[in-house]
Amino acid sequence: MPKRPLIILGSDHAGFKIKEFIKKELLKKNYPLQDVGTFSLKRVDYPDFAEKVALEVRKDKNRKGILTCGTGIGASIAANKIPGIRAALVSNTKDARLSIEHNNANVLVLGGRPFNKENTRRITNVWLKSAFQGGRHQRRLKKISNLEKKYLGAAEQTKRIQGFQEKRT
Ligand code: RB5
Numbered sequence: 001m002p003k004r005p006l007i008i009l010g011s012d013h014a015g016f017k018i019k020e021f022i023k024k025e026l027l028k029k030n031y032p033l034q035d036v037g038t039f040s041l042k043r044v045d046y047p048d049f050a051e052k053v054a055l056e057v058r059k060d061k062n063r064k065g066i067l068t069c070g071t072g073i074g075a076s077i078a079a080n081k082i083p084g085i086r087a088a089l090v091s092n093t094k095d096a097r098l099s100i101e102h103n104n105a106n107v108l109v110l111g112g113r114p115f116n117k118e119n120t121r122r123i124t125n126v127w128l129k130s131a132f133q134g135g136r137h138q139r140r141l142k143k144i145s146n147l148e149k150k151y152l153g154a155a156e157q158t159k160r161i162q163g164f165q166e167k168r169t
Contacts, residue, residue, distance in 0.1 A: 008065045010036045010053035012046040015068025018112035022066055025121055050078035057106050058084040065107035072111035079107050083148045096123045100130035102137045
């Protein structure tokens with residue numbers, strides 16, 4: 001049997017309740033977990049927690065992230081800025097399955113305002129049990145990592161040029 005992934009959990013305040021619900025469900029199933037916060041309903045900023053989850057997930061292939069905020073939108077936008085992260089905002093079991101089979105998503109993003117316990121349980125279970133299909137999908141993922149290289153490279157080059165111009169002025 002393949003080794004169970006380490007699940008990295010993170011949320012902002014609006015995703016806190018759904019994160020706590022998922023945590024309880026995963027603990028019942030004995031998944032190894034790491035919760036990077038937030039740990040209360042006190043207002044925080046979702047990019048900070050998206051970054052924490054993303055940095056933990058990319059440390060190792062056998063790690064997956066589950067990230068939540070109010071809608072899931074902000075957290076997924078932020079997480080997808082981090083190279084190596086494929087964060088999928090999902091609201092049903094079909095998309096949960098396809099986000100793994102086709103996109104090999106390494107972060108599942110869910111909206112917590114509002115959330116339905118049964119739907120959340122089902123989505124999380126399907127997501128954790130699905131397998132990447134490879135083949136033509138692998139080729140497409142390679143193209144995504146090429147985009148990261150191409151545009152990250154470009155961003156760094158712009159920064160260097162700006163730095164050079166600032167020194168001259
Ligand atoms: C926080 O109020 C809310 O904006 C955030 O949780 C999320 O929904 C953003 O996309």
